Amino acid sequence: QQHIKEVEAFTAKTEAEIEEFRIKYLGKKGVLTTFFAELKNVPPAEKKEFGQTVNALKQAATEKVAALKATAGSSKARQTQYGDLTRPGEPLPLGSAHPISIVRSRIIDIFSRIGFTVSEGPEIEDDWHNFTALNLPEYHPARDMQDTFFLQTDPDILLRTHTSSVQVRYMENHKPPIRTISPGRVYRNEAISARSHCFFHQVEGLYIDKGVSFADLKQTLQYFTQALFGKSRIRLRPSYFPFTEPSAEVDVYWGLETETDYKMTKGTGWLEIMGCGMVDPNVLDNCGIDSKTYSGYAFGMGIDRIALLLYQIPDIRLLSENDMRFLKQFKSAP
Numbered sequence: 644q645q646h647i648k649e650v651e652a653f654t655a656k657t658e659a660e661i662e663e664f665r666i667k668y669l670g671k672k673g674v675l676t677t678f679f680a681e682l683k684n685v686p687p688a689e690k691k692e693f694g695q696t697v698n699a700l701k702q703a704a705t706e707k708v709a710a711l712k713a714t715a716g717s718s719k720a721r722q723t724q725y726g727d728l729t730r731p732g733e734p735l736p737l738g739s740a741h742p743i744s745i746v747r748s749r750i751i752d753i754f755s756r757i758g759f760t761v762s763e764g765p766e767i768e769d770d771w772h773n774f775t776a777l778n779l780p781e782y783h784p785a786r787d788m789q790d791t792f793f794l795q796t797d798p799d800i801l802l803r804t805h806t807s808s809v810q811v812r813y814m815e816n817h818k819p820p821i822r823t824i825s826p827g828r829v830y831r832n833e834a835i836s837a838r839s840h841c842f843f844h845q846v847e848g849l850y851i852d853k854g855v856s857f858a859d860l861k862q863t864l865q866y867f868t869q870a871l872f873g874k875s876r877i878r879l880r881p882s883y884f885p886f887t888e889p890s891a892e893v894d895v896y897w898g899l900e901t902e903t904d905y906k907m908t909k910g911t912g913w914l915e916i917m918g919c920g921m922v923d924p925n926v927l928d929n930c931g932i933d934s935k936t937y938s939g940y941a942f943g944m945g946i947d948r949i950a951l952l953l954y955q956i957p958d959i960r961l962l963s964e965n966d967m968r969f970l971k972q973f974k975s976a977p
């Protein structure tokens with residue numbers, strides 16, 4: 644009985660230990676052989692019980708050896724030429740969304756809630772879609788508003804200076820009612836500084852239907868600034884764009900509560916966030932939409948500037964330097 648307890652409690656780490664254990668109990672000169680030899684000396688009255696106990700010990704020892712060998716075998720199988728394949732993996736570092744992506748998704752989300760679709764177009768454009776169709780014929784002085792990168796070999800091919808080009812393409816291929824926004828990267832031949840870069844990102848919007856008015860535009864902008872900034876007090880300042888008439892710059896009232904507000908708004912409380920206006924009838928006609936039947940509004944904003952604003956990022960260049968220490972800070976929506 645004592646031996647059975649010992650056998651059941653036995654554990655072994657190495658194969659040598661298991662083998663030693665096997666020999667001790669089950670070997671030719673092992674404990675069991677001795678007990679079986681002793682059987683003939685046991686008085687007949689006790690023989691039966693003695694025999695049963697010895698058999699139980701034999702079974703326990705046999706099972707123990709088998710069990711130990713099985714676990715030793717499987718832990719051996721884990722050690723392959725690649726190392727231990729059952730070890731848990733190294734934790735993968737989770738990436739985070741780029742601030743431009745976060746802001747772009749928020750803007751798309753806000754406009755999709757009121758029925759705007761998302762449209763995209765090429766970054767390498769032709770003159771017609773970037774300028775001429777938008778009421779900016781060749782030699783029009785307003786072309787200077789957007790300093791352009793041209794392809795050296797072909798002055799007709801350029802890097803788009805705004806995503807208004809996408810809206811031209813959209814109008815050429817869709818009938819009103821049209822409600823779409825075009826997010827995308829744009830390029831301008833500008834000196835790089837903390838405030839401006841030679842490429843940046845825009846979201847432009849276009850709404851065309853029968854009877855669309857400036858009041859519709861203003862209401863949509865108010866809805867948008869409330870949803871994005873939590874501020875719905877806006878101001879429309881008369882401005883000029885060749886493709887809209889009338890045109891306006893949109894300022895949002897940021898307030899003057901903190902010193903940062905004061906600095907950001909140069910003491911006025913107002914921040915310019917986008918341009919907008921009623922689509923010029925010439926543009927509609929250029930794109931195959933009858934300007935006598937339809938009217939519409941358009942607006943355009945820079946995602947980068949808005950990201951700088953929402954996250955209080957001091958320099959636009961940080962957005963394209965891919966410094967991990969900077970990027971890692973953006974985990975969720977602003």
Ligand code: PHE
Nearest residue numbers: 805807918919920941942943
């Ligand atoms: N396309 C203009 C720009 O890039 C923005 C704009 C879009 C203005 C639509 C008015 C209407 O500056």
